[in-house]
Amino acid sequence: MxxxxxxxxxxxxxxxxxxxxxxxxxxxxxxxxxxxxxxxxxxTPECAIAAIETALRDRATHGYTLFHSTQFFRQAVAQDYERKYGIPIDPETEVLPLIGCQEGTAHLPLALLNPGDFALLLDPGYPSHAGGVYLAGGQVHPMPILEENGFLPVFEDIPPSVLDRTKMMVLSYPHNPTTAIAPLSFFKEAVAFCQARGIALIHDFPYADFVYGNTLKAAPSILQADPNKTTAIELFTFSKSYNMGGFRIAYALGNPTLIGALRQVKAVIDFNQYRGIMRGAIAALENHQxxxxxxxxxxxxxxxxxxxxxxxxxxxxxxxxxxxxxxxxxxxxxxxxxxxxxxxxxxxxxxxxxxxxxxxxxxxxxxxxxxxxxxxxxxxxxxxxxxxxxx
Missing domain, CATH: 3.90.1150.10 (Aspartate Aminotransferase, domain 1)
Structure with missing residues (x-):
């Protein structure tokens, strides 16, 4: 075979x-x-478990969950993001539920890359970011992140021959595995870099809340550097902040064109999670503090x-x-x-x-x-x- x-x-x-x-x-x-x-x-928080338990007895939750039946979840996500970062989000065009952030980083290359196109990825970085690029027939250009640079990439080191064929960049801060935090000034640099070259900017953001000490309540969001959502999309999961890894619930938000393209790919591959899980995720958001x-x-x-x-x-x-x-x-x-x-x-x-x-x-x-x-x-x-x- x-x-x-x-x-x-x-x-x-x-x-x-x-x-x-x-x-x-x-x-x-x-x-x-x-x-x-x-x-x-x-x-997993008791409030989330209780919401899921209640949903199990609600027959209205037992069918397929298509995009329009996720409206209640998308609205909750948009409200939570605006509360946290002060940036309004349209739940109809700028939010998409995901089955974990890995679904987003695996499916976006299918929407963005033609065979031979480049994706700029952090090195070291989360291994599944490269997997989605390879499945789409793309090429990975690693951006080394070194201790002497604060574990941030140096965009000037990317060869022009690579940039000419680059369609997407994936960042992820706070960073796994180096634990580095990217300042908002770096995100502004990354947004400007991608805007100037027509590159889609994907920010994998699972550790948004995992910042220690009193200097930050939460890590910066990429959309704070791109509030008009010109080029950036951000992925968040409930696996870390809310200990819901096994429930596979996450979302993407940001640039409506990228959200629409990701939705197109998702529509031919899978539906969404059980609506009871979404109710549990909303209960977790409501009890964030x-x-x-x-x-x-x-x-x-x-x-x-x-x-x-x-x-x-x-x-x-x-x-x-x-x-x-x-x-x-x-x-x-x-x-x-x-x-x-x-x-x-x-x-x-x-x-x-x-x-x-x-x-x-x-x-x-x-x-x-x-x-x-x-x-x-x-x-x-x-x-x-x-x-x-x-x-």
């Missing part, structure tokens, strides 16, 4: 390798402490515990300003061996982390810790890591 050439770039996946390494370690009797996946271990601040505080406590424990074993990682991760430069002699480090660590100790190379070439030399366990478990993980490093 012969498969399409578009599958070829998707053959390798270090996270699949890590999954095999975790299974091997578990089969050998190791207790797995999995810090490799950014899947929140906190419970009682849900999100305690959630962020929990992850900040975990962040502080893991940073402190790593410092105590002389692994001096920076304290991340945002997200639910720690991006750690590997100690000697493991620098430039992130996959070998991660697989060896889980096989020897049961502690699983994500190798930086899995996020792109510029991620080599780092590993990512996900703050998805309580402080005492994180401290146990660090004690096992210390034994591994000394050995």
């Amino acid at each position: 012969q498969f399409a050439a578009r599958l070829q770039p998707l053959q390798t996946n270090v996270f699949a390798d890590m999954d095999r390494a975790k299974a091997k370690s578990a089969a050998a009797g190791k207790e797995i402490i999995d810090l490799s996946l950014g899947s929140s271990d906190l419970p 009682t849900i999100v601040p305690p959630t962020v505080k929990t992850f900040q406590t975990r962040r502080d515990a893991l940073v402190r424990a790593l410092h105590q074993i002389d692994w001096h990682v920076p304290t991340p300003p945002a997200t639910l991760y720690i991006w750690a430069k590997l100690p000697q002699p493991w620098q430039d061996k992130s996959i070998q480090f991660a697989t060896s660590l889980v096989e020897a100790t049961g502690v699983a982390v994500s190798p930086g190379a899995g996020f792109g070439k510029a991620g080599e030399g780092y590993v990512r810790f996900a703050l998805v366990r309580d402080p005492d478990v994180l401290e146990t993980a660090v004690r096992r890591i210390a034994t591994f490093l000394h050995r």
